Amino acid sequence: MNELKRAIFLIGSPKGEKSSSASLGNYILNLLKENDIQTNTVHIHSQINTEAKTALFLQNIERADLIILAAPLYVDTLPAKVIKALTLIVENKKKLYSQNITPVKKQSFAAILNCGFPEPEQNKVALKVYKEFAKEAGFNYLGGIAIGMGGLINGKALSEMGGIAKNLIKGLDLAADDLLNNQKISDAAIKKTFKPLISQNWLYTLVGNLNWKFKALKNGIYKKINDKPYT
């Protein structure tokens, strides 16, 4: 078994530390830190926009034993910038491989997904895409955690979310144990995190719809919310 020393956490949301992706990933990262794992956080959107930064990004990936990526679901798959980052990683791996440079130990990869709709199942395609990425990069795929109702987290620390995050936290605790042991995320962890934050979908969408209305009111555009500017 590989010993885990260094983990890199990639935030794949444009909102960076204010994102639900960061909330979820940071929860796990803190547990890794408690176990003396060295960690390093990279905000993808701001760290691959110049050649120099990209080179550093790829170097940091090479140094990690474990790569954890947390990203939202965008248009049923990965956000554009995440596709770009993962493509860069695979291209770099191919280059290194052609020069006979391979990591001393096999690196592991895990994904954490959240989406705006209540059903976690909507992340299904994206989960498969992450698995394909791991294959192409030559990573050991430890699996993915996928949750719905991401709008409820909205960048808050999970510990501040009260009872609704109970199952999620239990699941992430289990997942962190698996990652620490460099093992595939267990079905028990996946099952716990799969449980919706609130059990009624209709309530989530009702609150969601009210939230849009409230924000539009605040911005003084309530009457324009259904505008059709392009036809």
Add this chain to the structure above:
Amino acid sequence: MKILILNGESLNGNSLEKLSSYLKQDLQKNNFEVEEILLKDKIIADCQGCFKCWIKTPGICIIDDYGRETAVKVINSDIIVFLTPIVFGSYSYQLKKALDRLIPLISPYFTEIKGETHHKKRYKSYPSILAIAMNEAKNEIQNKIFKELVERNSINFHSHHFKAEVLLFDDKSIREKIEKIVNNFSQKVGVQNE
């Protein structure tokens, strides 16, 4: 009918030019009005995830670049064609940067479609989607992912019709395949539009 081709060719990957020229020829044969956007030549910033296109400037992204123009062209088309190298079963960065900027075209409000939550329409009608991905080698797993993804997109995007195909770069009969795909799909969409 108006057709918009979103060409998601990668910056330094295989060219999709041959594929796109076959496509255009076949579409024009059917007397369609065809326009192509070679996305890698356009400045389209990444979506910032701010939702201001829903709650501040409804229907319009706050970033003023070619992403906005793409959205105008998309909503005024009968068919949009995605051309992309397959990337882990999904779209290329170049194509996806444009797709992420299309959410101003739908409404923020939730609705239920086939027992699942999605967003309501903003406009009366939306284009159908024809998606063609190119791969270097046969990969059934990725083909399946790609087809599933396009189907999911067609639900979120309220498209009446969709079709997803994956072809190989070194396919000798690509010309014939494209012709068949175009004919079948335009017939399907045409019948519905009459």
